[in-house]
Amino acid sequence: MNMEGILALTGWGGLRWVGPVELFERGPVWLRDWAVGWLPEGAKVWAEGLIPAVAVLAVFGLLFGLATVAERKLLGRIQNRPGPNRVGPYGWLQFAADGVKMLTKEDVVPRSADRVLHFLAPIVMLAPVALSLAVIPYGRDLVAADPRCGLLFFFAVGSAAEVAAFMAGWSSRNKYSLLGAMRAIAQMISYELPLVLSALTVVMMAGSLSLVEIVEAQSGYWWGVIPRWHVMTPWGLAGLLLFMAAAAAASNRAPFDLPEGESEIIGGFMTEYSGFKYAIFFMGEYFGMFAVSGLAVTLFLGGWQAPLAVLEAAPSYGWFFLKLGVMIAWFIWVRGTLPRLRVDHLLNFGWKYLLPLGALNLLVAMVWRGLGGWAFPGAGAVRWLACLAMIGLPAILWGRLLMRSRGWGPRVYRYAS
Amino acid sequence: MKPSEILTPIKQRYGTAIQRIDRLDDRRLVLHVDAGALKSICRFLFRDLDARYIAGIGADDRPYSGRFMVAHNFAFDRDGLLASVLAMLPADAPEVDSIAGEVPAASWSEREFHDLVGIVPRNHPNPKRLVLPDGWPDRVHPLRKERPWNDRPDGYDEDRPFAFDPAPPGCVVVPLGPFHPTLDEPAHFRLYVDGEIVRGCEYRGFMVHRGIEKLAESVLTYNDIPMAAERICGICGCVHNVAYAQAVEQAASIPVPPRAEYIRTIMLEIERLHSHLLWVGLAGHILGYDTLFMHCFRIREPVMWIAEKISGNRKTYALCLIGGVRWDITPELHDELDQVLNRLEAQWRPLVSALLEDRNLRRRAAGIGVADRALIKEQGLIGPVARAAGIDIDCRRDHPYAAYDRVDFDVILAQDPDVWGRISVRAREVFESIRIIRQCLVKLPAGLLQAPIADELPIGRIGMSSVEAPRGESHHWLITGENHRPRRWRVRAPTYQNLQGIPAMIRDQRLADMTITLGSIDPCFSCTDRLETVDVRTGAVRVCPPEELRDRLRQRWNEPTTP
C-alpha cells in the first residue's frame, strides 16, 4: 500500500490556517491522519488500512441505499408514475424500510441445498466487489490502495463473481437456479473480454496500469477549455460506449439482466435466496455497478478532475461522485428504455459486435497516437475526424449487417398431444 | 354459399348415414348422423370441405332419449355457417370412433368427454386424462346426470401425482408452473429441455376447480347462468355472458331489441379494448420491458372507469339476461364514453407507432412461437394467433351477432406467424374497437332494453353461438331443457384450442421464449378449465383454521422428500 506519500504531504501536528478550498479538498485525508495520530505505534499501520476501508464501505453503503430509491424514482418518472414517496421526505428513506424488511424476513434454505455453499455464495459475491472499490481514486490523493497494477487487480477480484454465481446456482438444487447460474457465467465471461479490451486502450495510451496515474494522465486542458479527458478523443468516446455496454452486461443490469429475468427463469441463481442473503446479493449487484461506473469515470471521464479550470475550487471527490451519479443515472435510463435481450442475442452482441469493435478501437488509438505528429493548420480536426470515421463507420455498418433479420424458416410439426 | 350447397355433397356421399338435418336458421345446421359414420363425415368436413374444427361435445341424454350424445362442431368461416355433427350412442356402451387422428384439433375435446361424461373415444392417439386428476376414481364421471353437483366420490386420492410420459433421452425436465411469475393462473408445463432448447412439453392444466357447466345443468336457471358464465373468465367474462345469452335466444327464437344488440356490441368492444391493452402491457413485462407495461396500464385505466360507470363494475358487468341487457347507455355516459375513446386513441396512437418501430422489441419477438397455416388448420387455432399468420377469420364478420352486421370495421391481419405478428395485430385491433364503439354510439337506436318473454322456453332445442373474444372465438353450445335450465351447456373458450398448439409452437426454441410464446396466445386458463369437476372443495365450504394449516405445513416439512 502506498500510503507514505499521502502522509508526508499533509503531515501531522502543526496547525495552520487553511482556506475553505483546501479544507474541503484535504479534509478527508487530515481527518484520517488525525484519527491515526491518537493510536499507539503498533496499531497505526493497521488503522491506516482500516480507516479508508471503513470509509469506502460506509460511503458506498449509503450510496447503495440512495441509489435503490433513485432508481425506483427515476424509473417511475420514465414510466409516468410517482415511484416510492411514502417513507421519509419524498420517499428517500424507503431503503431503510426495505432494509428492515429484508432483515426481518425468514431465511429459507431449501432442504436439499448444500448449506455451506448456499451460505457462502452471497459473501463471495459481495466481498470481491467491495475489494475492487479499493483501487479507484475518489479524489486527489484519496485512494484506499494504489498498487502498480490497479486495473488488473480490479478485473481480477471482479472475476470472483462468476464463482459466486456458480456456487449460488449449484448449491440451491433448483433447475431455475442452475439455468440462471449458467446464463450468468456465460454472460460474465463473454463480456469481460470487451470490457478489458476497451480498458486496455486506455492503458496503452496512458502507459500505466495504475488508476491514479491514468487519472493524472488526463489532467490539463486543450486550449484551456476542453479537458484532456480520454472521452474527448474518438477512441475514448468509442471506448466509453463499448465499456458501458459491456459493463451493463458484466454487472447483470437490465437490459442484460437475463440471469435473473423473472419472467423466464424466476430469479435465476437468486431464486432460492431470501431475507438478508438476498439483500447481500442485491447489494453486491449495486456495488458492482458502482465499481464499474467508477472505473468508467476513472478511465474515460478524467476521474476526479474538474471539467473546467475555474471549477477546480470545488473538492475533487465532489467531481468524482458527480460523474459517478451521471453514470448511475445512465444505467437507470437504459433499464427503463430497452427490453431484455435473449441469451443468444446477448452472446452474439458480445462476441460478434463488441469484441471486434473493441479490437478495432485499439487500432484506432494507435493511429491516433501515430497521427499526433502532424503539424499543419487544422491537423487536430483532421486527425479527430479521421479517427472517428475509422471507428464510427464500421460500428454503424457492422451493426446494420448484424441487425438484418433472418426471418423464420419452415417448420416441421408433430401432433402428439 | 348457402347451407344447401354444403349439404348436397354430404348427402350425396353419405346418403343413408345421415338421419336428419335440422336448420336452426340460415347460418346454423345440425346433422344427425349414425355413430359409425361420424368419423368419416368429420374427416370429409375437415379435409374436403375445409371446415374449421370448433369443439366436441359429449352429453348424457339418457333421461330424455335413453342414449348418450356426442357432437362435433365445425365452422365454415367463408360461408358464415356453423355446423354441428351429432350422433347418439347406446346407453350401455357409450363408445365412438375417435376423430383426433383425422382432426388433431379434436384431441382435447375427446379426452374431455371421456373424463366427464364417460364416452370413450376409440383409438384416441393420446388417451390420457385431461380434465380429471389422476387420483380421481375410474368410472365416476361428474357430468353424468346421476351424479349430484356436490358429489364427493369415494376413493379420490388427492395426493396422487400426475402420471407423466417419460422424458425424451438427453433431456432435462424443467417444470413450469403451476406457480411461476408469469403464469397468473395455475397450469403445469413439464418442459423437456436440452441445454436452453425446449424439445417438447407435456401439459397438465385444469387446476381451477369450479364445475360451472355442471352447476348450470343442475342448480341454476336460465337467467342465473349469465352471471355464472361471466365468471368463467376474469378478463373476457362479458364474452361468455353474451355468448350464452345468444345461444339461448337462438335456441328459443327470442328476438332481441336492437338497442340491446348495440349495447352488447359496445360492451364487448370495451372489453376487447381493456383486454388488448392489458395484453400488450403483459407482453412487454414478459419481454423484460416494464416501461411498456406501466404505460399500457395507465392508458387502460380510463376504460375500466367507464366500464364501471356503465355497469357498476370494472369487470363482471352482469350485462345480459335472456332477450336483452340490464344496463343502458344514458346520454351522459354517451358523452363520457366518447371522451374516453378520444383520449385513449390520442395516447395509444403514439405508443403503437413507437412500439411497432422498436427494432429491439421486434428482434426479440420475431421468429419465435411460430404457428404457420398448417398448424393453425390442424389444431384449430383462432383469434389473433390465426390473424397474425394472415388467416382472415373473425367471428364478428364471419358469424355476425349483436350489431356487428350494422357497423363497419376491418379485420386486422399480419403476415408474421410469430409473437411479433400477434403483438402487431392486437395493438392495431384497438383502433378498430374504438371505431366500432363510435359507430354504435352514433347509430344507437331508441327502444326497449329487454324483449318481453311471456312463455316458457321450448325444450330440447339446440343453440349455438360464436363470439369473437379478445383471444379468439368463444363458442357456446347448449340444449334447452326442463326446469328453466339447459340440459347441457358446453363452453369452448379460445384458449382451449390455442393451448393445444403450444407444444408445437415451443418445440426447438429457447427456454427464454417459452413464456412469451405462451403469453402470445393470451392464455386464459380459467376459461379453459371452466368446468374441471366438482371437487371436494367446491362440494362443501370448509374453513381451515390456521392451526391446522400450520400442522399440515409441519407435516409436509418433516416428511422426507424424494430427490
Added chain:
Amino acid sequence: MQDLLFYVFAAVALIAGFLAVANPFSRNPLASALFLAVALVAVSGLFVLLHAFFLGAVQILIYAGAVMVLFLFVIMLLDLREEQKRRARKVAAGLASALALALAALISAAALAGGGPADPPALEGGARALGRALFTDFLLPFEIVAVLLVAAMVGVVWLSRKEAA
C-alpha cells in the same frame, strides 16, 4: 506482519490444496474444485507478499476466475454420482505418491543447498517494465503461447461448429 501473512497464506494454500485432492468429508468433485480455487487465491496472496502484484492479479484473474469456471462446467457435464463411486486405482495412486515425494525431495534439496532466496526482480506490475520484459527477454515464449492460444481458439470454434451442423 509480512511473516504472519506468509504463514496464513501458506497454511491456507496447503490445507485447501490437501482438501482439494483428498477431502475426508466429501467426495464431491465440486467441493474439490472450490477448494482448489481457495488454494489458488492463497498462492496469489503469496505472490503479492513477494511484491509480484502483476503475477498475483493474473493468477486470480486467469486461474481462480476463468479456469476455475471451466472446471466447474466440465464437472457439471460429468455424471457426479458415477464420479463419487469411483475408487482410485492402486497404480495411479502409487505413481502419484512417488511423483509427489520426488517433488518434495527436489524442493527440500534446493532449499537446503541454496543460501536462501535471491532478491526477486522488482516486477511490480508497471505496464512499461512488463511490456519490455515480455517483448525482449521472453519474446519467444510469448510468441509460442500466442500461437498456441490461437490454435486452441480455432480448434474450439471448429469443434463447436461441427456439433451445431
